[in-house]
Amino acid sequence: MANREIIIVGGGMVGALSASLLAKQGDTIHLIEKSPLVMPQIDDQFDLRVSAFSAQSKALLEQAGVWDMIPESRVCAYKGLQTWEAGSQKLIFSSDDIGEALLGYIAENRWIQAVLWQQLKQLSNVHFYENVEVLNIEQNEQQVNVTLSNQKTLQAELLLACDGANSAVRNHLQLPVTSWDYRQHCLLINITTDCPQQSITWQEFRETGPCAFLPLAGHNGSLVWYHSPQKIKQLQSLTNQQLKQTILAEFPHLDFDFEVQSKGGFPLTRRHAKHYYQGRVVLLGDAAHTINPLAGQGVNLGFKDVQCLVELLTLCSDLSIPEILKRYQRQRQPANLLMQTGMDVFYKVSKSDSTALRFLRKSFLGLAQQSGEIKNRVMRYAMGIN
Ligand SMILES: Cc1cc2nc3c(=O)[nH]c(=O)nc-3n(C[C@H](O)[C@H](O)[C@H](O)COP(=O)(O)OP(=O)(O)OC[C@H]3O[C@@H](n4cnc5c(N)ncnc54)[C@H](O)[C@@H]3O)c2cc1C
Known part of the structure; x- marks a missing residue:
């Protein structure tokens, strides 16, 4: 069932993709962004923040109808x-x-965000609150209430926290994270x-x-x-x-x-929220997890969060919001943890100067190169086409 009122805090790649997919289903979106993007120009110098997008992430951007809006150049x-x-x-x-x-x-990153914003600006069911932050969040069994720094208040059935690694929403709700500095x-x-x-x-x-x-x-x-x-x-x-x-x-x-x-x-920095939701508030993307960028998986995991939540909201519309969020956490938390841990082990082994590990590392690279189908499976997994 669509036609929900949904607040999204943070209009980065993850928040903007969530807004786009949910608005297309007929939900009413309130998108809060504290530092709106300056639209990039086609002949601008390349920005430093770039990401490798998997086939699955591209498919989601196609589903949102924005992939072809990114200039080929x-x-x-x-x-x-x-x-x-x-x-x-x-x-x-x-x-x-x-x-x-x-x-x-x-x-x-800024071009992905830009085409999503360009599209969102065309949709009458998306309302923008730019240069604004969330001051207070309260919730009861029916709804979540938000007070903004411009003194406005909003009510919704659901709040998506897509406000990045230092998520103010996560901090406000005191959702604990495990974290360490690499x-x-x-x-x-x-x-x-x-x-x-x-x-x-x-x-x-x-x-x-x-x-x-x-x-x-x-x-x-x-x-x-x-x-x-x-x-x-x-x-x-x-x-x-x-x-x-x-x-x-x-x-x-x-x-x-x-x-x-x-x-x-x-x-x-590596971070992982111990709980992905509280009541009607849910964390997605970097607000829930940050990963070593070594394997270029950060935003790809964030997009998988979006896909999972949007599918649950669509397919399980007879369930309560907290029950849907519980299922979202059950699916996404172990998957994100597995990728994070895999990357950490790989990173630690790759940096170790122990002679034994150096030998094992080199042997591993040689064996992996010969491994045929195993190597291909890893490749498919990273591309999201397993
Ligand atoms: C060096 C480096 C290289 C990387 N390379 C890759 C890669 O190759 N592939 C890959 O998949 N990932 C990569 N990543 C990870 C990827 O950049 C992140 O996972 C991704 O940007 C997270 O997107 P997000 O929308 O969750 O968060 P963000 O991009 O941080 O967006 C959060 C948004 O919320 C807004 N916001 C913040 N606080 C508030 C607030 N209080 N109120 C309202 N709005 C707020 C911000 O202004 C921002 O627009 C890399 C990361 C790093 C550091």
Whole structure:
């Protein structure tokens, strides 16, 4: 049953996708966003915040009717993923091995958010509250009541907290989280290259942390360099030209010339909410979980949260909201935990300098490369087509 009144706090990629899918079903949406997006322009320099989107995430954006609104010149399809450690065999994932044309797409977060907002602005059942924050949340058995910083009050059957890693809604409800700091930061470096658009993303494991390359549309790419907070701070203080020389010295295998366009450091923190809902309030995306970006799964997990909740609201409309949220938590929490834990084990093993683990790591990469169907299953799982 549609025609619900739903409040969504946070209009990032996860909140905006939720708004779009629910509004299309006829629900009335109240979207609260504290810092609205400045619409990107097609010839803007590439933004530092980019994500790898799985086939499943693309399908959801298609379902929302926005995938084709992303300019072609801002999306890069990739066919291959390679990973290695110095002295080990390369582990190569290729879409050809599983009969798919592509493994996924890399695009700027702000463009995904922008096309969703563009579409939402056309819908008469979506109401916007921009430059506004939630001051108070109260709920009873029938509804949730919200007071906004502009003194307005809203009532709804359900509130979706999509307000990111430092979720004010989660904090307001005192929903506990387990969290730890990876004691690593990553430097995102946007480059322009002298080679045609690439279709392979790679990741090299080092004891100081991984380094990755994500191809972007046209002659553009994103280098992701994980290191200690001190080292990232020092790299950030270099001029673009000095940083280029440092990259060339540290990554001699780069087989193209490039110029550094922009850079920015990000801390890495793992968080997982112990409860995904309370009464009629539910957490989605980074508000519920943040994961090491190593495998590019963060927003893909957030989109799976959205898909799960929208399906439950549609298929189980005879159930009460708290019962639906209980089912949502039952489905999504173990799945997100499994991916988080898998990434953490992988990350810890990849960084260990113990001789035994180094040997096992290298053997693993070689064995995994030979593993045929197991490797293909991993690939399908990451693409969301298992
Ligand atoms: C370095 C790095 C690389 C990454 N790479 C990938 C990748 O390759 N693939 C991938 O899938 N994921 C990746 N991720 C993760 C991905 O970026 C996040 O999972 C995703 O952005 C989360 O989206 P979200 O909508 O849940 O949260 P956010 O993007 O944080 O959006 C939250 C929104 O809520 C708004 N907001 C916040 N507080 C309030 C408030 N109190 N009231 C109202 N509005 C509020 C914010 O302004 C924002 O618009 C990466 C993350 C990092 C740090």
